[in-house]
Amino acid sequence: MGDKKLEKHKYRTIRDYIKKRIQIGKYPVGGYLPSENELCNRFGITRTTVRKALDELLKEGFIVKEQGKGSKVIERGKSLGLLTVKGISGSIDYEVETIVTEPPRIVGWDPIIPFSLTDEEKESQCVYFQRVRNINGRPVVLENNWYSLNALGLIKSDEFVDGSFFKTLSREYLIEIMGAEQELRSKPASIDVAKNLNIHEGAPILHISVRFRTSRAGLNLYGDLYCDTSEYPIRNSYFL
Amino acid sequence: MGDKKLEKHKYRTIRDYIKKRIQIGKYPVGGYLPSENELCNRFGITRTTVRKALDELLKEGFIVKEQGKGSKVIERGKSLGLLTVKGISGSIDYEVETIVTEPPRIVGWDPIIPFSLTDEEKESQCVYFQRVRNINGRPVVLENNWYSLNALGLIKSDEFVDGSFFKTLSREYLIEIMGAEQELRSKPASIDVAKNLNIHEGAPILHISVRFRTSRAGLNLYGDLYCDTSEYPIRNSYFL
DNA sequence: AAATATTACTTGTACGTACAAGTTGGAATA
DNA sequence: TATTCCAACTTGTACGTACAAGTAATATTT
Numbered sequence: 370m371g372d373k374k375l376e377k378h379k380y381r382t383i384r385d386y387i388k389k390r391i392q393i394g395k396y397p398v399g400g401y402l403p404s405e406n407e408l409c410n411r412f413g414i415t416r417t418t419v420r421k422a423l424d425e426l427l428k429e430g431f432i433v434k435e436q437g438k439g440s441k442v443i444e445r446g447k448s449l450g451l452l453t454v455k456g457i458s459g460s461i462d463y464e465v466e467t468i469v470t471e472p473p474r475i476v477g478w479d480p481i482i483p484f485s486l487t488d489e490e491k492e493s494q495c496v497y498f499q500r501v502r503n504i505n506g507r508p509v510v511l512e513n514n515w516y517s518l519n520a521l522g523l524i525k526s527d528e529f530v531d532g533s534f535f536k537t538l539s540r541e542y543l544i545e546i547m548g549a550e551q552e553l554r555s556k557p558a559s560i561d562v563a564k565n566l567n568i569h570e571g572a573p574i575l576h577i578s579v580r581f582r583t584s585r586a587g588l589n590l591y592g593d594l595y596c597d598t599s600e601y602p603i604r605n606s607y608f609l
Numbered sequence: 610m611g612d613k614k615l616e617k618h619k620y621r622t623i624r625d626y627i628k629k630r631i632q633i634g635k636y637p638v639g640g641y642l643p644s645e646n647e648l649c650n651r652f653g654i655t656r657t658t659v660r661k662a663l664d665e666l667l668k669e670g671f672i673v674k675e676q677g678k679g680s681k682v683i684e685r686g687k688s689l690g691l692l693t694v695k696g697i698s699g700s701i702d703y704e705v706e707t708i709v710t711e712p713p714r715i716v717g718w719d720p721i722i723p724f725s726l727t728d729e730e731k732e733s734q735c736v737y738f739q740r741v742r743n744i745n746g747r748p749v750v751l752e753n754n755w756y757s758l759n760a761l762g763l764i765k766s767d768e769f770v771d772g773s774f775f776k777t778l779s780r781e782y783l784i785e786i787m788g789a790e791q792e793l794r795s796k797p798a799s800i801d802v803a804k805n806l807n808i809h810e811g812a813p814i815l816h817i818s819v820r821f822r823t824s825r826a827g828l829n830l831y832g833d834l835y836c837d838t839s840e841y842p843i844r845n846s847y848f849l
Numbered sequence: 850a851a852a853t854a855t856t857a858c859t860t861g862t863a864c865g866t867a868c869a870a871g872t873t874g875g876a877a878t879a
Numbered sequence: 880t881a882t883t884c885c886a887a888c889t890t891g892t893a894c895g896t897a898c899a900a901g902t903a904a905t906a907t908t909t
Contacts, residue, residue: 377899379863404889415864420890428668429849436890437871548848554838555795555815573813575795582848598794607847608788608822609669617869619893644859655894660860676860677901 379414383422391431391442392543401439402432429545445539466506467532470565471499473523479515482591483552484580489587493519498526501565509601511565513593520588534590538583545584552578562595575603619654623662631671631682632783641679642672669785685779706746707772710805711739713763719755722831723792724820729827733759738766741805749841751805753833760828774830778823785824792818802835815843 390396403411408419423440426432432440476497478486495515502510514534521542530536538544557571566574575598581590596603630636643651648659663680666672672680716737718726735755742750754774761782770776778784797811806814815838821830836843 377862401889406889417865418863421862424664434890435872437873437888439889548846550846551844553793553815553843553845555813555836556838557813573795573797575793575815578842596795598796602818603793604791605793605845606788606790617892641859646859655896657895658893661892674860675902677858677903679859 379412380418380421380425383408383412383414383419384425387422387426388429388431388545389543391426392539392545394540396442398442398444401441404439445545465509466503468501468503469498469526469529469532470501471497472526473498475518475523479513479593481513481593482515483578484550484589484591487587487589489519490517490589493517496521496523504601507600508566509597511562511595515591516588520585542585544588547582547584549579549581551580558595558597566595566597568597568599572597572599574598577603619652620658620661620665623648623652623654623659624665627662627666628669628671628785629783631666632779632785634780636682638682638684641681644679685785705749706743708741708743709738709766709769709772710741711737712766713738715758715763719753719833721753721833722755723818724790724829724831727827727829729759730757730829733757736761736763744841747840748806749837751802751835755831756828760825782825784828787822787824789819789821791820798835798837806835806837808837808839812837812839814838817843 387396387402391398396402402408402423405416405419405423408414408422409416412419423432423434426440427434430445431442433443434440473496475494478491478495479497494517496518497513497515500512500514501508502512521544524534524537528537528541530540535546538546554576555573556576558566558568558574560570562574563570563572568574575594575596577592577594577596579592579594581592583590627636627642631638636642642648642663645656645659645663648654648662649656652659663672663674666680667674670685671682673683674680713736715734718731718735719737734757736758737753737755740752740754741748742752761784764774764777768777768781770780775786778786794816795813796816798806798808798814800810802814803810803812808814815834815836817832817834817836819832819834821832823830
């Protein structure tokens with residue numbers, strides 16, 4: 370029962386064990402992990418190895434460490450360098466309401482995607498869905514999404530956890546975002562985009578093309594976002 | 610001579626020593642650091658401690674490790690999640706020509722900066738300079754920059770290493786970028802911006818406001834960028 | 850000469866120990 | 880009662896050891 374792998378790379382075993390418990394909601398966000406010594410006893414390994422595992426989780430943004438207290442589980446994605454929408458007044462992040470305007474369905478790949486697909490992706494059909502994000506009831510981001518059907522299968526929109534696709538992947542499928550590539554352009558809004566965002570045709574909008582890489586082999590998420598930044602700018606921060 | 614600090618946090622001492630050697634060009638980019646065992650002998654410490662120091666340099670993007678070979682010094686900033694300009698044809702990054710259109714001079718803070726200044730910064734005057742970045746001879750990015758005079762002093766544009774302000778900070782002042790916050794908006798070009806970028810007034814441009822945090826206490830770099838993304842999109846990637 | 854094996858390096862993982870430093874809550878004290 | 884102190888936790892740093900695994904040049908064998 371996987372004992373061979375348990376012998377090698379013990380720290381990975383511990384790391385993945387803890388990660389899974391975080392993903393499924395044991396070890397809830399805001400709570401503390403068992404102490405390092407307790408993990409040592411529980412798994413019969415040394416603190417060196419436990420600390421190596423925790424270091425990885427720290428790097429991946431699952432926990433923060435507090436000397437004298439413990440390792441706290443944090444909301445992942447906050448420290449992820451993702452582009453987020455920011456309210457213009459003050460520094461409060463507005464709560465964003467997400468509406469699925471086109472539920473997931475199986476289609477062919479859209480040539481608008483500016484990234485080169487892998488061979489597996491080209492051979493596969495893809496799942497497409499569209500969402501609009503509202504702030505204070507006004508549409509701000511129009512979002513088209515695609516992923517390879519072969520890599521994941523069709524997820525229905527009523528499965529979405531809190532309306533979030535990423536949270537669904539994490540909680541239900543234990544898939545995490547490993548990184549992303551983005552391209553940003555400033556463009557005049559097309560008629561279609563203008564209609565969706567309730568702005569004038571030709572108004573400047575921020576067009577973001579993004580490919581998210583995930584922890585599942587072969588699964589990339591492609592996004593095509595149109596942002597009305599006139600009131601709410603897009604924000605991005607990162608730290609070492 | 611600093612022996613007290615050398616006793617505590619040895620790994621930081623080693624880390625900073627190696628970092629400095631990388632910054633000033635000993636330990637050149639592309640080369641390998643001394644082996645872990647050699648560093649152990651040289652500093653009279655254990656490999657555990659040396660590895661901890663190297664781990665930090667790895668996280669900070671100064672080196673990569675190659676099992677069986679050694680720790681290789683890499684060009685920092687590549688792995689930094691900074692927004693970069695990308696050529697549209699193929700995946701080749703174009704070489705960007707940087708022109709200083711307004712050499713550094715001492716002025717007051719510009720209210721256009723959308724970040725809240727620290728008290729020290731408010732009390733200080735600031736250094737301003739403007740640059741334009743050309744790709745294939747055509748202007749693509751207009752860039753205004755500010756930093757606190759008290760924190761750094763005036764750097765003349767002829768000091769710029771390869772025309773790069775960041776490289777100058779790293780090589781000459783041993784200051785590194787620790788992180789950044791950015792705000793992105795899509796806007797119509799003002800007359801002034803249009804003139805500088807040689808585009809129509811009102812054409813959609815990408816406006817980026819950025820604050821870079823540095824390793825020097827009290828020193829932030831504020832940027833106000835106007836990007837013509839019609840031909841060359843802005844690109845951003847990050848990985849865990 | 851070419852293929853193979855050895856050797857001497859490199860980093861990777863894991864063991865165990867010791868003490869420093871930060872946090873917290875309860876016991877002892879004022 | 881209010882304060883101080885301390886003991887029992889937590890994570891942080893550093894010591895030393897051992898062997899696995901990857902790399903590259905050299906020596907050996909075919």
